[in-house]
Amino acid sequence: MRFQDKIVFITGGAKGIGKAMAEAFLAEGASVAVNSRSTEAINKFEEEFKGKNVLAFTADITNYEDMENVAGKIWNAWGKVDVLINNAGIVNPLTPSEKTKKEDFDRAIDVNLKGTFYVSQVFGKRMVEQKSGRIINMITQAAIYGEKGFLPYVMSKAGLMVMTRNLASEWSRHGVTVVAIAPGFIAGGMNEGLIRKQAFVDFLSKKTPIGRMAKVEEITGLVLFLASPEAQYINGETIVIDGGMTGYTAEPLLDFIMAGKGK
Numbered sequence: 001m002r003f004q005d006k007i008v009f010i011t012g013g014a015k016g017i018g019k020a021m022a023e024a025f026l027a028e029g030a031s032v033a034v035n036s037r038s039t040e041a042i043n044k045f046e047e048e049f050k051g052k053n054v055l056a057f058t059a060d061i062t063n064y065e066d067m068e069n070v071a072g073k074i075w076n077a078w079g080k081v082d083v084l085i086n087n088a089g090i091v092n093p094l095t096p097s098e099k100t101k102k103e104d105f106d107r108a109i110d111v112n113l114k115g116t117f118y119v120s121q122v123f124g125k126r127m128v129e130q131k132s133g134r135i136i137n138m139i140t141q142a143a144i145y146g147e148k149g150f151l152p153y154v155m156s157k158a159g160l161m162v163m164t165r166n167l168a169s170e171w172s173r174h175g176v177t178v179v180a181i182a183p184g185f186i187a188g189g190m191n192e193g194l195i196r197k198q199a200f201v202d203f204l205s206k207k208t209p210i211g212r213m214a215k216v217e218e219i220t221g222l223v224l225f226l227a228s229p230e231a232q233y234i235n236g237e238t239i240v241i242d243g244g245m246t247g248y249t250a251e252p253l254l255d256f257i258m259a260g261k262g263k
């Protein structure tokens with residue numbers, strides 16, 4: 001039980017990868033709180049985890065007061081938060097950048113960038129006061145090199161990468177460290193719909209040297225490691241977990257030349 005007596009808060013943790021993280025932390029002895037915009041999702045989560053050490057709140061991360069309220073209730077109930085996981089996020093509708101709608105751009109920035117900062121500040125200031133805490137931000141591999149059609153998403157997530165460094169440099173002296181993870185394609189969460197179609201699984205798998213999408217437990221495994229004392233010295237960094245996709249081109253120049261295509 002690696003997280004006995006530890007308190008973990010996961011934004012957007014009622015479904016997808018966030019819910020898988022909640023299960024993984026509970027299995028390791030932690031008490032886990034989550035929030036979701038949807039009361040229905042929260043009721044479902046409470047029903048599924050009845051009898052376990054969980055708290056669940058309907059709250060939107062873009063609403064500062066909502067998040068103050070949530071933090072106040074967790075500290076009242078459990079007296080501290082050891083780990084904050086900024087997991088909640090949205091992806092914009094896939095569109096070429098010249099056609100991106102203003103409202104889709106604004107929404108991605110509001111949720112992924114502004115909302116995540118609000119939560120970081122609301123929880124971070126309390127962690128600074130308690131003189132301990134670990135913040136883990138969910139970014140994306142695409143925030144490093146970009147991804148056609150996802151500009152609002154990757155811009156908002158790229159902002160979180162520098163937020164990770166900045167907050168680490170500001171808060172570490174107060175005992176609060178900050179890291180981020182940048183996954184490639186995960187076989188779960190927001191890709192649930194896509195992975196029902198084999199053509200998408202094949203396409204996304206071909207984009208990674210390792211030849212497949214990430215398993216959800218590979219992502220939760222890294223998050224648990226980063227939350228553990230063994231990873232304490234990793235700070236301010238964004239850890240890429242993408243099967244080798246970063247910097248990989250589907251057909252490297254070497255293969256092109258070796259296949260005699262350059263003649």
Ligand SMILES: NC(=O)c1ccc[n+]([C@@H]2O[C@H](COP(=O)([O-])OP(=O)(O)OC[C@H]3O[C@@H](n4cnc5c(N)ncnc54)[C@H](O)[C@@H]3O)[C@@H](O)[C@H]2O)c1
Pocket residue numbers: 011012013014015016017018035036037038059060061062086087088089090111115138139140141182183184185186187188189190191
């Ligand atoms: N699935 C992937 O392949 C992948 C890859 C890289 C990064 N990520 C990141 O991982 C995180 C989790 O993604 P997922 O795949 O589980 O997606 P998901 O859509 O299944 O889950 C996202 C969660 O965030 C919540 N959320 C969104 N906006 C919110 C708001 N304003 N307030 C509160 N909650 C809100 C949603 O309700 C949902 O519970 C996201 O930040 C995503 O960008 C996912």
